[in-house]
Amino acid sequence: MKPEIAQKSPYAVEVESGKSYYWCSCGKSKNQPFCDGAHQGSEFTPVVYNATEKKTVYFCGCKQSANQPLCDGAHSSL
Numbered sequence: 001m002k003p004e005i006a007q008k009s010p011y012a013v014e015v016e017s018g019k020s021y022y023w024c025s026c027g028k029s030k031n032q033p034f035c036d037g038a039h040q041g042s043e044f045t046p047v048v049y050n051a052t053e054k055k056t057v058y059f060c061g062c063k064q065s066a067n068q069p070l071c072d073g074a075h076s077s078l
Helices: none
Strands: 010-017 020-023 046-049 055-059
Touching: none
Parallel strands: none
Antiparallel strands: 010 055, 020 046
């Protein structure tokens, strides 16, 4: 089963040191790029990103990244 493409570009998010973020891997969340539980009943599970510093992180929007949950540019080939 392939995930739905939420958008063909990354989501720029300012993360805070010491916080955990749960990235949506199925593409169905209404709270992109984060999980809202829309994956329930499927093979998908959220991917945890633990921020170690305050900075801007680029979360994958196309759900095709080999470096999940972060963007690796895979959207450019869609």
